[in-house]
Amino acid sequence: MPSIKAALSKPFAKLIAKRIKKWASQPLETQEKVFQNLIKKARKTAFGRDHNFDSIRTYDDFRKNVPIRDYEALRPYVDRVVNGEEDVLWTGKPIYFAKTSGTTSGAKYIPITKESMPTHVNAARNAILMYIYETGNIKFVDGKMIFLQGSPILEEKNGIKLGRLSGIVAHYVPKYLQKNRMPSLETNCIEDWETKVSAIVEETIKEDMTVISGIPSWVQMYFEKLIDKSGKKVGEIFKNFNLFIFGGVNYEPYRAKFENLIGRKVDSIELYPASEGFFAFQDKQDEKGMLLQLNSGIFYEFIEAEHFFEENPERITINDVKVGVNYVMIISTTAGLWAYNIGDTVEFTSLRPYRVIVSGRIKHFISAFGEHVIGKEVEQALREAIANTDITVNEFTVAPQINPSEGLPYHEWFIEFDIEPKDESKLIQKLEASLQKQNSYYFDLIEGKVLKPLVVTKIKKDGFQTYMKSIGKLGGQNKIPRLSNDRKIADTLYKLELTK
Template sequence: MLARPLSTYVSAKTKKWMESAVEDQEKIMKTLVKSARQTDFGKDHGFDKIESYEDFKRQIPVRDYEQLKPYVEKIKEGRENVLWKGKPIYLAKTSGTTSGIKYIPISKQSISNHIETARNALLCYMAESGNSLFANGKMIFLSGSPELERIGGIPTGRLSGIVNHHVPRYLRGNQLPTYETNCIDDWETKLDAIVKETIKEDMTLISGIPPWMQMYFDRLMEVSGKKVGELFKNLSVLVYGGVNFEPYKSRIEESVGRKIDSIELFPASEGFFAFQDSQKAEGLLLNTDSGIFFEFIPANEIGKPDPQRLQLKDVKVNENYAMIVSNNAGLWAYDVGDMIKFVSVKPYRLVVTGRTKHFISAFGEHVIGEEVEFALTHAAGKLNTNVIEFTVAPMVAQKEGKSYHEWFIEFEDMPENITALAEEIDNTLREKNIYYDDLISGNILEPLKIVPIRKNGFIDYMKSIGKLGGQNKLPRLSNERIIANALYNYKAN
C-alpha cells in the first residue's frame, strides 16, 4: 500500500517544520510581500517600503471583509493583479454574519494548503497509530455542492465543493457520497440519499461537523435498527472540524457503540489553519509552513482602533488571541473572526476557544465559547446527562428581578433534576470566568436558567431559517437575543 510509506514521509516532514516555525513564518511574510508588490493592494500599501515585521504592521492595517470588499469587487469584474498576482483560480463563497455573502480568493499557490493539509492530518494519524486499514474502505467526504458558477470568469462556489474537485485520484474510488448526491441542495433529501448509498458499504472513515455526523448516525439507526458500529464493523476514524467535539462526543460514541479515534481539523475559506497531528498531544498543530503568515491580537485589545499585534514568536500559552492571517491568495492582515489559545509553543499547538463575535458580555463578563462548552460538558458528565445541542444568550431584566444567562438545551433524555444541572453548570462557569463569578457573588446576576428544547427543536429551528445541514453551525452563544427569542417556539412541553 502506497499510503504507508507516504505517511512515514509526511510525518517526518511535519516534525521537521515544527522545529522551524518561527523562521518559516518570517520567510513567508517576506515572500508574500515580495510576490505582491506590483498588485493594486501592494502599490496602495507601499509594499516596496516593507523590510521588517514593524514595517508590515505600519503599512498594512488589520481589516475585515467589508474593508477588503472594494478589492474583491475589482476581482469579480475580471481584473488581474488586484490582491495577488494574476487572477484567483477560484472564489470561495461563504456566508458572513454581518457581510452577507463573502467571496474569498483562492490562488494557484494557495490551493495546495486546502488540499494537502487534510491529507497530511490523515497520514500523520496513520504514521502514529499504525492504522492504515481505513484507507482500504469507503470514506465520506461530506461537501457542499461541487457545482460551480462563474463570476468574472472565475469558478465560484462553497469551499467544500471546490475541494471536492481536488480529491486525489487514489481516493476517488473510495469516496462517498456520489457526485450526484453531493449536488442535492435540500439537506434532508441529501441525507436520505447518503444513508441509502452508504448503509450497505464498508465505511471506515466518516468526516463532517459533529451535528451533521449525529444526524447521519440517527438516520442510519432509524433505518436499520442497529448501532452504527454494527453496520460499519471497520469504522475506525471520525474526522471533524468547525465546532468543539466534546459536547457531542458521548452521544456519538453511544451511537457507534464503542470508542473510536477522531481527528480534528481547523479549515476555513481563508485557509486551512491547523490540524491534529497526534492522538497523544493536546491541541492542533498550527500550519506554519503552508503559505500563511499568522498574527495574533490579545483578547483585551480586540476592537481597539490600533490593537497590539504579535508575531508567532511572541505568543504565550493559555492566553486568548484573535487570529489574523495574510496568505498567498491575497488576504492581508485579515481578521478571520476566530479566537484561539496556545496550549504549547514547542511545537505551536492551539485550541479554538470561540468566535470574536460570539460571546456574552452584556454585563461585562465576556464569557466565551470554550467556557460554556467546558461547563456544560463537565456538568453533563457529572450528572450522567446527554446533551444534543445548546446555545446561550443574556436575559436582561426589564423591570423586576435580576438579569441572568439563559441556556437553551436539547437533551437526549430529560434530566431527573434540571435544577441540579443548572447549579453544576453555573458553579463550573464561575470557576472558569472570574468576571461572571463576581457578578453572581455581587448579586448583580442571578444564576443561569435552563430552557429545555423539544426533540429535534434545534433541527427544526435551523430548517426554519434555511440553515439546516452541511457546514452550517449554530452559534454556541450570542450577546443578543435573536436566536434565543426564536427558540421559545421550540420549547419542550
C-alpha cells in the same frame, strides 16, 4: 492482506511526517520565509502599491503600513477582483471564490488562488498521514470513506468558478481515493440537506464504511437516520468504522452522544479548515490542540481578545504568544488576504510545537454586563457538568436575558437533551460552578447580585434543526453559535415554539 495502496501509505506517511517535523522545529524561520515570500510576490499588486510593499522589509514595517481589516474593510478590493480585475490582492486572478454567508455583508467571496488551493488539499491529506504515522493503523485505507459536505456544483462569476469551500475541495480528491469515496456525485449534488442525508443513508448503509467525516451536528443527523432505518448502532452497521474526522465545532459536547450512537469509541482527528485557509490539524492522538500550519503560505498575527476592541491593540507574531491566552487570529495569505481578521479566537496549548484550540468567535460572546463569557468557557462548563452522568446533549446555545419579567437578569441556556438530567438543579449548580471558576467577571456579577444564576430552557427534539431550516442554513458548513450577545436566536426559538 492490505492492498498496495494501504501498504504504500506507511512510507508516504513517514516522508510527510519528516517534512512536517522539519518546519515545526524551525517555527520562526518558517514564518519569516512565508512573510518575505508574501511581500515579494504581491509587490506589484494594487494592494501592494497602496500599502508600500516596496519599502516593507520587516514585520514592524508591515504593521505600520497594513492595518487590520475584516471582510467589510477589505471589500473594496475584493469587489474589484469579483468584477474581473487582475493583480488586485494577489498576482493574476483567483481560480475560485469560496462563497460564504456573511452575517453583515450578505454573501462573501473569499478568493482562492493557484498558490493557496494546494494548501487546503495537502493539510487534509497530511492530517490522515500523520494519524497513520503515529498509530500505524492502515486498515481504514481500503474501506469506504464518506465526507459530508456541500454540493460540488460550481457557478461562475466573470470567468471565475465559485461555490462552497467543501464543494470546491471535492474536485481535488486524489485519484487513489476516488473509488473509496462516498456518496456518489449525483447524491452529493442534492441541495436540500434532509433529502441529501436520506439519500446518503440509502447509498452507504450496506457499504464497508471505515472513515466518516463532517461537522459533528450534521454527522449526528446521518447517524440517527442510519439507526432509524436499520435498528442497529452505527458501529454494528459499519463494523470496520474506526476513524471520525471532524472540524468546525468543538467535538467534546458531542462525544458522549456519538459514542452512544456508534456503540463504541473510535479514533478521531480534528481539523481547522476555513474558506480563508487551512490553519491547523490534530497531529497527535494524545495531545490537546492542533498543529498550526506555519508552512502553508499563511503568515499569522495575534491580538489578545481582551484588548481587541481598544483603539490600537498590540499585534504580535508567534514569537510572542503565550499558552492559555485568548487571541484573535489575524492572517495574511497567498490568496491575497492581508492582516485579515477571520473572526476566530484561539488559545495556544503548546509552543513546542505550536498547537492551538479554537476558543470561539470574537463576535460570539456574552458581555451584556461586562462578563465577556466566550465559547470555550460555556463548552467546558457543559462538558464538566455532564461528565460521569447519563446526560447527553444534542445541541445548545446561550443568550443573555437582560429584561426578565421579574427578578435579576441572567444567562439563558437553550439545551436540546437526548437524555435529560434527572436533577436539573444539580446540572445548573455544576454549570454555574464551572463558569464562575473560569470567568472571574462572571463570578463577580453573580456575587454582587447583578446577575442571578443561569437558567436552563429545554428545546424540543430536533428543535435546533428546525431553527436552522427556518433561517435557510440547514446542513453544509453551517453551525449554531455557542453564544450570542443578543436574543435574536433566543427569540426565534420561542417564536417557533421550539421550547418545552
